[in-house]
Amino acid sequence: MYLHSLKLWNWRKFSEKDDKTAGIEVEFKQGLNILVGENDSGKTAIIDAIKMVLGTNSNDMNWITEQDFYEGSRLLKIECVFRSMSEDEEAFFYEWLTITSGRSELRIVLEAEIYEDINKQSKIKRNVKAGTENLEMTMDESVRHLLAVTYLKPLRDATVEMSSGNKSRIAQIIKSLKEFSGDSIQKQKVVDSFTQTFDEFKNVLNDPVLSKIGATINEFFEENNKKMPEIRNKEMSFQEILRKLELNIGEKGIGLGSSNLLFMAAELLLLSETEIGPKIALIEEIEAHIHPQAQLRVIKHFEKDVEDSNIQYILTTHSPILAASVSIENIIFIYNNQAFPMEKGHTKLNS
Structure with missing residues (x-):
């Protein structure tokens, strides 16, 4: 299964439209997706919305704050839709599936609201449900855990993550x-x-x-x-x-770029083990992890890996080197609060 689409209502800079439809809808493809756009175009907001609904494998704390609501709004909504499920996945998520025209979808919805409690304190309540529109049901935490994504944030201190100690990521x-x-x-x-x-x-x-x-x-x-x-x-x-274990490449004084590559490989190992649920890797600003030559090697590995591992990569980048090195069909252009997939059939370009 893979994340087919994301819709946002009143999330960060994306308001809802006058007809109450989503402020933005992003359609992803199986395999490699690269979000390209100017600063403050909303790329990070899209990544954070996915994390907020699905959670992460490293159990990052994802809280909704008042700053996440579009200015002047007290209600927000995020919708994720999954497609191309295996028979085992359809069986596992059966009670939350939407089945239309012989095709099954898994629809996950997060809704949040700012309200005042009995002490006149401003609070935020959130609710995550799944199912056909207007027939959603609460999804157990144990089931939602199987939808968690792997998230690699920019400028990560990978050396610390791979070190020994109570918070050792390699131990997890x-x-x-x-x-x-x-x-x-x-x-x-x-x-x-x-x-x-x-x-x-x-x-x-x-x-x-x-x-x-x-x-x-x-x-x-x-x-x-x-x-x-x-x-x-x-x-x-x-x-x-x-x-007590520490993961390194066997060199003293290893640089941050090499540490980030090692950390990325370790996280992707865990993701590749998934049997039930999506294999989603979110990577923000890959150019902040590694230098240009390594970026090209990594992105070429991703392009090849999607055929073998079925991992769905969703990346953001400002790097023209990286964006120019992949097929145009892998690019999603974020501009003027809209998402423009460059995949064949989504543009007015001929083949």
Whole structure:
């Protein structure tokens, strides 16, 4: 399945039209989509709207604020429509599907409203539903989670993301791979290997450390109450072990551009594992991640990868180098609060 279209009502700079229809509708294609437009044309607003409805795999906190409402409006609405579902996906999302003329669609709608609570405080309530228009139903959080996108923001500090620690992104990615789900053999091998390594480590420490501490501590206790020091292995869970890991390319002093490429590859690994749900990668201003030569290699990989992985890429860019290097059919031009897909059949150009 892939994200076919996005409609926005009173979201950021996109108001609703006089006839109450969406202020902008963006139609995407399967595979590679590149949003091109001037500063403040609304490219980021489009990316943020998708994230707001679907959420992200890295569990970024996405809150609606009063600044997200079109000026003077107290109601906003975002609609995402998915098409080309597999039979398994149709079965999983069946109760929320819209079926017309033999074609099934999954329609997700987020609505938000500014209101005053009983204490006269301004608040925002939001509601996410799915289904045929006027027949929408609430979608469980566990189901919505399967629609989450992978988001790579501009100027990301990729080195920090790949470092060890409680917020280690590489730990989250490894834990989510199917090889390490549940009580898998691979998962148990990691824990057993860590335990075995620690036991060997204790033997190495015995003579230079423990025996010397033991000789001293013997003087501190009575003859009939001798104590022997030992180093014990703190029982660590699989998740705790992963948090000790760090991902790098094996070079010291690696640059931010290379770190971003490594981070991108790790995130796309997790995305490629998806079996139920869309495989959507949102990448803002790819030129802010990497230099021009690398941009060309990456974008060519994306063009080739969509055929093998079924990942749908939605990118924003200011880079003429990048925009000029891909087929014109991959470009969506954002101008004057409208979206113009350059795909065949959407323009007045001949083939």
